[in-house]
Amino acid sequence: MAEDVAPLGLLASALAGRALAVGAAGPGEPAWTDGATVFVDPGAAPADRLRAVAVQASLVAGGSLAPDVVRPLARRPALARRYLAVEGHRALAANGDLLPPGLRPLVDHVIAALAADPPGSLAVARGPGALPDPPAAFGTLRPRALPAAADAEQAAATAAAAAGRLPDVDDDDADPDEDVGSVLTSPVGGRGALGRLLARLLRPARGPGGTGPVGAGAPARVGRSRPAGGAAAARGAPEGLDRAAAALGPRDRVYPEWDVHRRRYRPAWCTVHERTAPAGDGPAPALPGGAGLRRPLARLGTGLDRTHRRPQGDDVDLDAAVEARVAALAGVPADEAVYVESLRRRRDLAVLVLLDVSGSAGEPGPAGRTVHEHQRAAAGALTAALHDLGDRVALYAFHSQGRTAVHVTRVKGFDDRLDGRAARRLGALVPGAYTRLGAAIRHGAHVLDERGGTPRRLLLVLSDGLAYDHGYGGRYGEADARRALAEARRRGIGCLCLSVGAGTEPAALRRVFGPAAHATVPTPDRLPALIGPLVGVALGDRRAP
Amino acid sequence: MTSPARPWYVPVGPEEQVFAAAHRQGLAVLLKGPTGCGKTRFVEAMAHDLGRPLVTVSCHDDLTTADLVGRHLLRGGETRWVDGPLTRAVREGAICYLDEVVEARQDTTVVIHPLADHRRQLPIDRLGIVLDAAPGFGLVVSYNPGYQSVLKDLKDSTRQRMVAIELGFPPPDVEEKIVAHEAGVDHELAARLVQLGQAIRRLDAPGLREVASTRVLIAAGRLVAEGLPARTAARAAVAGPLSDDPLVGEGLGQMVDAYLADDDG
Numbered sequence: 001m002a003e004d005v006a007p008l009g010l011l012a013s014a015l016a017g018r019a020l021a022v023g024a025a026g027p028g029e030p031a032w033t034d035g036a037t038v039f040v041d042p043g044a045a046p047a048d049r050l051r052a053v054a055v056q057a058s059l060v061a062g063g064s065l066a067p068d069v070v071r072p073l074a075r076r077p078a079l080a081r082r083y084l085a086v087e088g089h090r091a092l093a094a095n096g097d098l099l100p101p102g103l104r105p106l107v108d109h110v111i112a113a114l115a116a117d118p119p120g121s122l123a124v125a126r127g128p129g130a131l132p133d134p135p136a137a138f139g140t141l142r143p144r145a146l147p148a149a150a151d152a153e154q155a156a157a158t159a160a161a162a163a164g165r166l167p168d169v170d171d172d173d174a175d176p177d178e179d180v181g182s183v184l185t186s187p188v189g190g191r192g193a194l195g196r197l198l199a200r201l202l203r204p205a206r207g208p209g210g211t212g213p214v215g216a217g218a219p220a221r222v223g224r225s226r227p228a229g230g231a232a233a234a235r236g237a238p239e240g241l242d243r244a245a246a247a248l249g250p251r252d253r254v255y256p257e258w259d260v261h262r263r264r265y266r267p268a269w270c271t272v273h274e275r276t277a278p279a280g281d282g283p284a285p286a287l288p289g290g291a292g293l294r295r296p297l298a299r300l301g302t303g304l305d306r307t308h309r310r311p312q313g314d315d316v317d318l319d320a321a322v323e324a325r326v327a328a329l330a331g332v333p334a335d336e337a338v339y340v341e342s343l344r345r346r347r348d349l350a351v352l353v354l355l356d357v358s359g360s361a362g363e364p365g366p367a368g369r370t371v372h373e374h375q376r377a378a379a380g381a382l383t384a385a386l387h388d389l390g391d392r393v394a395l396y397a398f399h400s401q402g403r404t405a406v407h408v409t410r411v412k413g414f415d416d417r418l419d420g421r422a423a424r425r426l427g428a429l430v431p432g433a434y435t436r437l438g439a440a441i442r443h444g445a446h447v448l449d450e451r452g453g454t455p456r457r458l459l460l461v462l463s464d465g466l467a468y469d470h471g472y473g474g475r476y477g478e479a480d481a482r483r484a485l486a487e488a489r490r491r492g493i494g495c496l497c498l499s500v501g502a503g504t505e506p507a508a509l510r511r512v513f514g515p516a517a518h519a520t521v522p523t524p525d526r527l528p529a530l531i532g533p534l535v536g537v538a539l540g541d542r543r544a545p
Numbered sequence: 546m547t548s549p550a551r552p553w554y555v556p557v558g559p560e561e562q563v564f565a566a567a568h569r570q571g572l573a574v575l576l577k578g579p580t581g582c583g584k585t586r587f588v589e590a591m592a593h594d595l596g597r598p599l600v601t602v603s604c605h606d607d608l609t610t611a612d613l614v615g616r617h618l619l620r621g622g623e624t625r626w627v628d629g630p631l632t633r634a635v636r637e638g639a640i641c642y643l644d645e646v647v648e649a650r651q652d653t654t655v656v657i658h659p660l661a662d663h664r665r666q667l668p669i670d671r672l673g674i675v676l677d678a679a680p681g682f683g684l685v686v687s688y689n690p691g692y693q694s695v696l697k698d699l700k701d702s703t704r705q706r707m708v709a710i711e712l713g714f715p716p717p718d719v720e721e722k723i724v725a726h727e728a729g730v731d732h733e734l735a736a737r738l739v740q741l742g743q744a745i746r747r748l749d750a751p752g753l754r755e756v757a758s759t760r761v762l763i764a765a766g767r768l769v770a771e772g773l774p775a776r777t778a779a780r781a782a783v784a785g786p787l788s789d790d791p792l793v794g795e796g797l798g799q800m801v802d803a804y805l806a807d808d809d810g
Contacts (some may be wrong), residue, residue, distance in 0.1 A: 010796025011803055014744040050803055097717075098744055100803040101737060314611035315671070321619060328622070338619055342609065419790040 005042045006281070008053050012038050015057035015098055022053055023281055031056055031139030035065055035146050037281075040139075047102075051137035054103050055088055062091030062118065065146055069118045073143040079125055080141045085134040086114055087121035106137060251275070255442040257403070260479035270403045270439035274447075277397065277409045279421050280428030292525065293385035296532030306342050313339030349539075350392040350414065350452030354444045355379045355429070356463035357409075358399045362431035371464045372431040374501030378524040379462050380426055382531075387418045392454055395422075396444065397429050400436035402470040407433075408443050414451045434469040437461075437512070438480035441495070445488035456539060458494040463509060464502040481512045494538035500524055553726060554583065554590035555719055560710050564591045567708045568640075573661035573684040575704065578712035581758025583723075584687045587712065588642045597681050598639040600630045604649035610656050614669055626672060635660065635667045638679030646686035647699050654703055660684055661706035717743060720759055728766025734775060738762045741779065741804040745787070745797070757783050775805040 008022040025031060025039035031052035032039055038056040040049050059065055064087045073080040092099065093112035111131075115121040125131070257269035307313075309320045317340045324334040361372035379395055386393040394414045400406040411429070412422040441459065448457045468477060485495050497513040499506050499520040510518045516537050519530050567574050568591070576584045585601070592599035602613065615629040634641035646654060659666045665678040686707065688699055715723060717739050725735035745757040761783050768778035784797035 007792065007795035007799045010748060010793065011744070011800045014747045014800065017747055054803075098740070098747070100806060101740070102803070102806040314609050314616055316617050316619060316624060324619075325622060343607075417790070420792050421790075 005040055005049060008049065012053050012057040015054055015095060016060040020057055020060055021281065032142045033060065035060060048137060051103060051106060052139050054099060055092060055138050058091040058095040059088065062094050064091050064118045066118060069122055070143045070146050072122070073141065080143060081134065082125035082131050083122055084138055084141050085131045086111055086124045087118055088134050088138040090115050090121055253443060253446065255439050257438055258480040258483035260476055270406050270436065272406045272408050272439055272443040274408045274410060274443070277411050277425040278428060279424040292528035293381055293531060294389060296528055297385055297535065298389050306340055308340055309337045310339045310341035311337045313341030315340045348454045349456045349458065350448060350454040351386050351458045351460055352444050352448050353379050353383055353393065353395045354440060354459060354461045355395065355397040356435055356461070357397045357429050357431045358435040359432050361464050369501065371501045374524055375462045375464065376426060376429065378498065378500045378527060381524055382460065383412060384418065392452060394447065395426065398440040399433045400439065400469050401433045403436065406436050406439040408440060414453070435463065436469040436472050437463070437477065438484040441481060441484040441488060445491060445493050448493055449491065457492065458496065458535065458538060459488060461497040462500060463497060464499055465506040465509060478508055478512055485513065496534055496538040551593045552586055552589040554586050555715065555723055557715050557719060560587065560712065561591065563708065563710055565595065568595055568683045571665060572708045573706055575707035575709045576685060576687040576712060577690055577709060579714065579756065579758060580689055581760030582712050582714050583759060584712055585644065588685055592640045597683065598637060599642060600634040600639050601642045601644060602630050603644045604646050606648055606650060608649040608653050610653050613653065613656060617671065632667060632669065632676065635676050635678045635682055638681035640683040640685060643686040645689065647688050651700060654700065657684060658702065658706065714746070714759060723759060724762050724766050727763045729770045730766040734769060735766060737805055738765055738779065741783065741801065744800060744804065757787060761786060776801055779805055
């Protein structure tokens with residue numbers, strides 16, 4: 001009777017003191033963790049699963065899996081076993097106050113007292129003393145699955161460092177072909193440093209799906225000794241471009257494109273495939289607090305109106321009061337709504353955030369984090385802030401692979417909840433392929449029209465530059481994107497573009513959107529200062545072409 | 546004027562002495578702390594100790610100055626002035642407690658400025674008068690720094706007129722005592738509920754908007770006192786209200802099961 005073990009993740013996180021997911025291990029397999037996820041056998045008895053999760057989470061909490069402690073265990077299973085026998089008890093005892101009461105008998109306080117910290121346990125394990133085997137509930141240690149994931153807490157910040165710790169990985173960012181890796185929507189991508197690393201490893205090997213010659217010569221680079229995660233990564237690999245040329249689905253749409261050279265539209269030129277992003281099965285990345293963003297955004301359209309003839313209010317509405325008095329004296333039923341009330345105008349804004357996930361966003365920016373990570377954080381913060389303010393908000397990601405394969409991925413639709421699943425979908429996005437901005441804007445405007453449902457609508461594009469697509473470069477691409485914006489603005493949709501963390505000033509975007517509707521910020525936390533005026537202008541000028 | 550029994554409050558630090566000293570000196574008090582940690586109960590207990598009536602106003606984002614100070618109403622052929630709760634407290638020398646003051650509009654919070662500094666006056670523009678606060682008047686505002694609506698922070702000019710008292714969740718042994726007393730359950734169950742609360746407070750999961758407060762733990766205990774099994778009570782009082790996200794809800798349910806496992810036999 002296999003059950004879903006994912007809900008145990010909350011307990012695991014509480015015991016570990018940081019986000020920790022629980023996933024399914026193979027049948028009969030002892031429990032283990034890679035530092036970001038605890039794997040337990042879903043077929044085991046509920047009490048055994050609970051014990052296994054508590055032990056592994058306590059190991060994470062106790063620092064038992066720190067790289068410098070675990071490294072000596074990598075190729076010595078017997079030592080690892082002895083280490084686990086001591087450290088398991090020590091970590092459980094250290095976490096004693098938090099352990100559910102039913103699990104306390106698991107701790108052997110005699111063994112736990114042998115060591116004061118993980119290095120101490122390692123010393124005991126290396127010593128000559130006889131040690132009992134760890135109980136079955138302790139599961140097993142997989143030291144080689146650990147190093148890159150051990151720091152998952154700061155995965156984003158330390159991704160580069162984690163890659164550096166694995167010398168057998170060819171991590172050549174300077175290769176210009178890196179951009180043309182294919183779409184890799186692996187759920188593993190959400191799992192922090194290891195996931196990204198694997199994504200990077202697999203991407204060039206898979207090639208760009210045969211829609212064009214670009215990138216066909218990309219050399220296949222494969223890690224030589226990372227068996228632990230390879231299988232996991234392969235699970236998510238079949239998704240992607242192979243399906244690009246599939247027949248039109250119910251949510252696929254065809255859009256024209258503006259041909260600046262011939263001064264006319266190319267009808268039915270681009271096919272946009274819309275689908276829902278797969279959720280990663282790692283821990284949901286915390287949606288960045290949009291606190292700083294809320295204040296400037298809240299000011300938009302929430303001015304106080306002094307409303308007359310209200311049944312209650314701060315002051316007496318003199319005109320209404322006089323009329324009511326006259327009516328009363330004349331013997332006519334008097335209107336009792338004789339007050340002036342200051343009311344906040346209802347928010348009537350729908351915002352669609354369109355996140356560029358083309359390959360160029362996967363490059364590290366000046367601050368070490370990739371542009372994609374910056375943009376993703378900004379998209380999450382903006383979505384959360386607008387959502388909390390009561391605006392209708394949707395978050396879509398886009399990239400393209402030629403005119404027949406413009407992919408628009410729904411992370412959060414207008415009617416979807418902004419919950420852990422949406423956060424996981426956002427976290428699982430992996431940048432790849434190119435940017436066909438015009439088609440993405442046209443589809444965004446269509447979605448806003450169709451599902452936005454409010455009179456005021458805003459399309460907010462997060463992009464690092466106007467990358468090319470097959471037959472969509474330079475002047476042609478710019479002209480089409482500008483045309484698409486003009487179409488959207490004519491329909492009353494405010495349009496705005498933000499570049500977050502990009503190394504260079506995206507001059508083309510500035511030309512396309514206009515200087516008043518484009519801004520570049522180095523990190524997402526600079527957004528609050530800019531976003532208010534930008535959105536205000538975009539909404540105010542929305543009728544100007 | 547005050548009820549005979551003192552509202553039950555267990556001090557964690559010197560908060561009672563600070564409050565009493567501030568009140569004697571006519572200083573306004575700013576209570577900081579997460580929701581459900583006992584701020585309101587603390588003010589009730591202090592008002593009882595100081596022998597002052599308590600006027601509580603729950604602030605919300607449409608609270609206007611007139612709601613606090615008062616307004617003219619039309620009755621028959623004439624206008625009549627009706628005092629708001631703040632004006633009433635100023636006249637009677639009561640303790641006025643503005644709960645969740647950040648929720649109020651900023652143009653509203655400024656009316657407390659002249660009351661909160663040395664002037665201790667309340668100007669009422671609509672009447673053209675300035676009221677001096679009666680002896681014993683005290684202004685207390687509460688504020689939840691971790692609250693979701695950080696959109697409205699407290700203005701510096703308001704903050705610096707206050708003496709701040711920070712309240713947190715009580716330490717486990719005190720919280721256990723509180724849960725046992727308030728809910729009327731035995732210490733064994735109270736300890737388990739508190740342990741569950743402590744575990745949930747360590748979570749940083751998206752979708753978990755507010756942590757398990759002392760208040761929800763007491764609610765769970767009270768359901769148990771009514772005869773419900775512990776796990777059912779905790780699911781209803783702790784897991785249910787904290788999150789609407791089905792994934793998180795299921796995870797919380799698992800935690801409830803883990804911590805209250807063998808209470809149901």
